[in-house]
Amino acid sequence: MPELPEVEVSRRGIAPHLENQQIADVVVRDRRLRWPIPEAVSKVVGATITRVERRAKYLIIHTTQGYLIVHLGMSGALRVVPTDTLVVKHDHIDLVLASGWCLRFNDPRRFGCWLYSEEHPALNHPLLAKLGPEPLTAAFNxxxxxxxxxxxxxxxxxxxxxxxxxxxxxxxxxxxxxxxxxxxxxxxxxxxxxxxxxxxxxxxxxxxxxxxxxxxxxxxxxxxxxxxxxxxxxxxxxxxxxxxxxxxxxxxxxxxxxxxxxxxxxxxxxx
The missing domain is CATH 1.10.8.50 (Helicase, Ruva Protein; domain 3)
Structure with missing residues (x-):
């Protein structure tokens, strides 16, 4: 299972390709992850990505129309690829950008998650609201x-x-x-x-x-x-x-x- 450093490296790797980009589409090929991918993830279509944040081992994709919550689970991986890149087994979801690129999520064991929240999830989402401090901040002392x-x-x-x-x-x-x-x-x-x-x-x-x-x-x-x-x-x-x-x-x-x-x-x- 990816640990916090791997998730942070993932965040740093994808953020430059996503931030300030418009979302053209959300393509869901298989909703059967740890929790079924909700239809609400499509609410971000047309929105602009403003920031990619990490909280614990969750990635939070900020958009002008809400937030996507992404967890890599035990085997998940994110890649930024041209939209017409050949789809392979376990490529469950694409976040398609107007630039012609997409964020592609591959997860063989399907323990990852893609969820949607209208408000910043760290404030009240049940997965994040009761988490302890981040280890690299002053709050952890x-x-x-x-x-x-x-x-x-x-x-x-x-x-x-x-x-x-x-x-x-x-x-x-x-x-x-x-x-x-x-x-x-x-x-x-x-x-x-x-x-x-x-x-x-x-x-x-x-x-x-x-x-x-x-x-x-x-x-x-x-x-x-x-x-x-x-x-x-x-x-x-x-x-x-x-x-x-x-x-x-x-x-x-x-x-x-x-x-x-x-x-x-x-x-x-x-x-």
């Missing part, structure tokens, strides 16, 4: 994380992956951030000291920011018609390395399940 953690017996790893606490800290980045901060992922969030949160918060920010930066530098081309956009090569210390040697102490990394997700950590480096 030590005071916030420490205060909401008090009394929580939940494991710190699942705690920082909770979108009501902070958005976008997916499984990869939770594993990596906790390793860098030297925190055992099984520890109760409420029993971690403020001093340790003072170390963890900037590490989360740095880890996500670096992933976005790497994505931007290795991105292939969102106007390629014959493949997926290229993402960054991740420099992973623990994620996916269960049973291998710790790069820091040389000990054997342990892999367990937390919140039904694979969790890898070092029993020596993380306390």
């Amino acid at each position: 030590v005071e916030h994380l420490y205060s909401v953690s008090r009394g929580k017996l939940q494991a710190i790893k699942t705690f920082i992956m909770d979108n009501h606490v902070v958005v976008g800290v997916g499984n990869i980045y939770a594993n990596e951030s906790l390793f860098k901060a030297g925190i055992n992922p099984k520890r109760a969030a409420g029993k971690i000291s403020r001093a340790r949160y003072e170390r963890l918060v900037p590490i989360i920010k740095e880890t996500l920011a670096k992933a976005i930066e790497q994505g931007g530098t290795t991105l292939q081309d969102f106007t390629q018609a014959d493949g997926q956009p290229g993402y960054f090569k991740q420099e992973l210390m623990v994620y996916g390395r269960g049973g291998k040697l710790c790069m820091q102490c040389g000990g054997r990394l342990k892999e367990i399940r937390l919140g039904q997700r694979s969790t890898v950590y070092c029993t020596q480096c993380q306390r």
Whole structure:
């Protein structure tokens, strides 16, 4: 599943091609995504795209006639292609521009979504209204994380992956951030000291920011018609390395399940 950095790289890749462009048509080939694509998405036909925003892992396409809410799901990808580009399997929807190009959404597993909202969805849409702060903003800080953690017996790893606490800290980045901060992922969030949160918060920010930066530098081309956009090569210390040697102490990394997700950590480096 694309994580926050991949979604942000997608936003940066498509935004220059969409913003200030008029929507000529919305072509829906298959409405059967995570939620059926509503007829209301056609309300944006004739509108001009003013901005492409990201909130958590949702893309919000601002238009002069409402908002489109897009989620990539587990296998979704966006490409900007000429309108007459050959349609391939799982190309479910086109946002056709008057320029002769279109934003094409391909999703083999159909867990993505395309929805419509007349008002900015971050204010009152049920998918976005109760989300926590963005991790790369000032709203995500030590005071916030420490205060909401008090009394929580939940494991710190699942705690920082909770979108009501902070958005976008997916499984990869939770594993990596906790390793860098030297925190055992099984520890109760409420029993971690403020001093340790003072170390963890900037590490989360740095880890996500670096992933976005790497994505931007290795991105292939969102106007390629014959493949997926290229993402960054991740420099992973623990994620996916269960049973291998710790790069820091040389000990054997342990892999367990937390919140039904694979969790890898070092029993020596993380306390």
